[in-house]
Amino acid sequence: MIVVTGATGNIGRPLVRALTAAGEDVTAVSRKAANLPAGVQHQVVEPSALDLTGADALFLLLPGGRTDAEVFVAKARAAGVRRIVLVSSQGVGTGRHPAAAEEAVKASGLEWSILRPGGFQSNTLGWSQSVKEQRTVEAPFGEIALPQIHPADIAEVAAVALREPEYAGTTWLLTGPEPVSPREQTALIAAALGEPVRFVELTRESARERFLRFMPEQVADSTLDILGSPTQAEQTVSGDVERVLGRPARGYADWLSEYLDVFR
Ligand SMILES: NC(=O)c1ccc[n+]([C@@H]2O[C@H](COP(=O)([O-])OP(=O)(O)OC[C@H]3O[C@@H](n4cnc5c(N)ncnc54)[C@H](OP(=O)(O)O)[C@@H]3O)[C@@H](O)[C@H]2O)c1
Numbered sequence: 001m002i003v004v005t006g007a008t009g010n011i012g013r014p015l016v017r018a019l020t021a022a023g024e025d026v027t028a029v030s031r032k033a034a035n036l037p038a039g040v041q042h043q044v045v046e047p048s049a050l051d052l053t054g055a056d057a058l059f060l061l062l063p064g065g066r067t068d069a070e071v072f073v074a075k076a077r078a079a080g081v082r083r084i085v086l087v088s089s090q091g092v093g094t095g096r097h098p099a100a101a102e103e104a105v106k107a108s109g110l111e112w113s114i115l116r117p118g119g120f121q122s123n124t125l126g127w128s129q130s131v132k133e134q135r136t137v138e139a140p141f142g143e144i145a146l147p148q149i150h151p152a153d154i155a156e157v158a159a160v161a162l163r164e165p166e167y168a169g170t171t172w173l174l175t176g177p178e179p180v181s182p183r184e185q186t187a188l189i190a191a192a193l194g195e196p197v198r199f200v201e202l203t204r205e206s207a208r209e210r211f212l213r214f215m216p217e218q219v220a221d222s223t224l225d226i227l228g229s230p231t232q233a234e235q236t237v238s239g240d241v242e243r244v245l246g247r248p249a250r251g252y253a254d255w256l257s258e259y260l261d262v263f264r
Helices: 012-021 069-079 100-106 121-134 151-163 182-193 204-211 217-228 240-245 252-263
Strands: 002-005 026-030 041-044 057-061 083-087 111-117 136-140 170-174 198-202
Touching (some): 057 069, 121 136
16 A cells, blocks of 8 residues: 555645556545545545555655654654655755755665655746736746746656655656746746736745745745756756656646646
């Protein structure tokens, strides 16, 4: 049985679907009720209260800037879990984010795989209200292009890592197929809607104020550092999605075609 934490989230939802479609026995963990595929068990608990009895593999997503993977590692070892797949971030590799969660998973003695995604295409869901109501996007660093990833691509790579033992000990860098800037994303939204959408560039300070409404200070600052002053590595497209899945990563226009209704 495979346990999926963050099961109501951007990665968790498509991951539960992918594992179920592959015939796996899945237990989803979330605090909120969720509309899950038939046959999926559901633990409605705080993430750290999850029960891993009977689990073979754990998909571990630490939400809200948490880094305490050791809590989950200890539970996994006690329950006889064989394999952990951790959602980390590209920022660990580029020195922006703490490596503690990766270190805890690597030291677990269990089979592990680590996913290091760059920024998510779904972060632009945060623009939906202003696009809907004012046909406006407000974001910082309008011209800086990064290769954001479709969360469902992360989910598909996670499903491979959870199911196939040959990938134990692998760290994957997961990006989209091309760098896209906020101004270009705005133009793609406008084209898809068939209506003009204005781009208003926020200062770093006003973007920070907004980020602090839903993320801890350290995460807000490191996110702004990446968005505003990315390293060469953070701007570079990785081939890992294509290597694992045998097809190119999905671009922003693909993501947008699935989520366009939230901007209408
Ligand atoms: N967004 C990015 O650009 C980016 C880039 C690199 C790495 N990451 C990493 O990717 C992960 C986020 O993935 P995601 O987008 O799939 O997650 P998500 O959709 O933001 O959240 C997944 C689930 O976690 C639960 N959750 C959210 N905040 C929580 C909190 N404060 N405490 C406990 N549970 C909470 C929610 O479910 P319930 O409320 O139902 O429990 C939510 O559906 C994080 O580990 C992040 O560090 C993100």
